[in-house]
Amino acid sequence: MWDSAFSSAGRCSVRPLDERAGHPDVTEHLDLATTSAAHQPELVACLKALGATPAHVGQGEVPWTVLADPEGNEFCVLEPREIYRDTGPIAAVVVDCADPRAMARFWGEAMDWTLHEVTDDQATLRSAKGVGPYLEFLRTPGVQTVPDRVHLDLLPYPGDDKAAEVARLRALGATDLDLGQGDVPWTCLADPEGHEFCVLAPS
Known part of the structure; x- marks a missing residue:
């Protein structure tokens, strides 16, 4: 599914996961970018044709669409946002965490990426060259460390x-x-x- 979903501008490696993980709660997921109001439903339809299914994670009424790939990995198809206009097909890798500030400090130094925003609730990093997807940390009360599927x-x-x-x-x-x-x-x-x-x- 993912090979067909992304153009040559995006890269996403998919590898088999051993049985130790089962299907735990997802703590990391992909946000996919769209370029216009028309592109969002078109991409959702394309992904569903490839095997994606609607997912319900308690999101309520939101402008983005939550889907799951054929193995149940959840991801979001975002409405057009100016901040993601030049990221390519993957807008962001989103990580649920307990402390966005601490995670931003670690990952900012680990990857030498630029910190764009940081609060007690979220932090956003991107390559210092201003290319590719963002790395975003969202404070999630009660988040538990589980084997990551992303x-x-x-x-x-x-x-x-x-x-x-x-x-x-x-x-x-x-x-x-x-x-x-x-x-x-x-x-x-x-x-x-x-x-x-x-x-x-x-x-």
Whole structure:
């Protein structure tokens, strides 16, 4: 579904998930951007034709549409918003968390991204180059750390040492994570609230 949903301008890697996760509550999801009032229902219809189904997460009457992909992963199709006009098909990766300010501090330093907004309830980051999707943290009372069905992969800059980068992230507050991944070229870590992410080997 996702390969057909995105144009060549967007990149989303999909990998099988082992049985340890089952189908827990979602703490990370994608927001998809639309470019006009007509584009939003067109994209929703296209996604439904690909296998997406309406999802109800207590959203009530909102201008965006909540869907789930064929495996139940929830995502949102947003109404047109000026802030997302140049993000490409993925407007934002949205993370439920207990402390948006703390998460913004960690991820801002981890990725060297620019902080656009921060309050007690939400924080927004984006690449310093002003390209690609936003990373958004929303304060969610009672949020619990569960195995993530969506996670970030970090790629060190060309020429950087991966081991040094992993050590830097640990110093910022990341912890090692054993997911049963075995001998793989990437390193699995968790941020200060337990959200999983991977550090890839530089290309």
